[in-house]
Amino acid sequence: MVFKKMLQALGVGGPSVDTVLTNPNCRPGGFLEGQVHIVGGDHAVDVEYVAIGLMTRVEVESGDNEYQTNQEFHRQRLTGSFRLESGARHDVPFRFEVPWQTPITEVYGQHLHGMTMGLATELEVARAVDKSDLDAVQVHPLPAQERILEALLRLGFRFHKADVERGRVYGVEQELPFYQEIEFYPPSRYASGINQLELTFLPTPRKLQVILELDKRGGLFTEGHDAFGSFDVDYATVDQVDWTGQLDNWLRQSAQRRGLFF
Known part of the structure; x- marks a missing residue:
């Protein structure tokens, strides 16, 4: 170019x-x-x-x-x-x-x-x-990032948009003064409790840090709020993991800990 x-x-x-x-x-x-x-x-x-x-x-x-x-x-x-x-x-x-x-x-x-x-x-x-x-x-995404994105798509999540926000993510290794959020619409089986899912990748030479944010729906008498979770992906073993199953389990467990049920 x-x-x-x-x-x-x-x-x-x-x-x-x-x-x-x-x-x-x-x-x-x-x-x-x-x-x-x-x-x-x-x-x-x-x-x-x-x-x-x-x-x-x-x-x-x-x-x-x-x-x-x-x-x-x-x-x-x-x-x-x-x-x-x-x-x-x-x-x-x-x-x-x-x-x-x-x-x-x-x-x-x-x-x-x-x-x-x-x-x-x-x-x-x-x-x-x-x-x-x-x-x-x-x-373009790293192979490890592709595995996570593929798993979310297989679960039925749909891309909404992405942006870059200035600030820090607590508890992870962050080298830049901002982070990216990739937003997804949930499939019908998760939609009863989640407005959207926000995904942040923070790769390092040793591992991929994945941060997930659940934008929780508010009820008739309750306000919605965000729930966070994170995990690391090992580059060497990324292809040996069933990420679709892992993410589904994580989403359900994370939601249940916060009073959500799918």
Whole structure:
């Protein structure tokens, strides 16, 4: 994928940048590879640095208000300073590490509604910094994440939407200042007690942490509330487990502990 943008902060006749990804598809803990092609403008300039950063759309709660903002969460400086002559071309190859807890954006070839993910290129000349538009990146689930998603689909849960929320999840290893929630509608057999199921993945190099949140329905004289649970998935043995049965048991036991019965 290619994007091209004249660097507005550097004025008319300044350098232009093309960033080319070898493949915009990746997984958490993997890599994005490509090249940044910089072409000099009408006059020579001293470039301070070239950097790339991975960005996503994050939901932020502030008091009673809620808003969304683009947040860069991983950054790599590709160069130091160099002289870019008029009309000269400077190519910068890169291999960009994707953080383990990067939110996923695709499931089985379908984009997760509500997700935005992209790579931005930044160049500084004479203290003027300009960032490119986002170059879209598709983040696919790890095999262990796929097993959990497959199990939920087999149980009849249907995708609703996904978002990224700023904040921390208690009691787990979390490396980024936000976490992803993937929301599902429940099948009829669970719908009597659950409005929706919210799923959060927090992978590490050693294990996959899975957090489930049950949005409990309120009764005529009771208010609905959320119930949480979590478990770890071992990468080495993930294919040896009946995740459909495990999740069904967990959902029923978790619900029963909180007074829900399916």
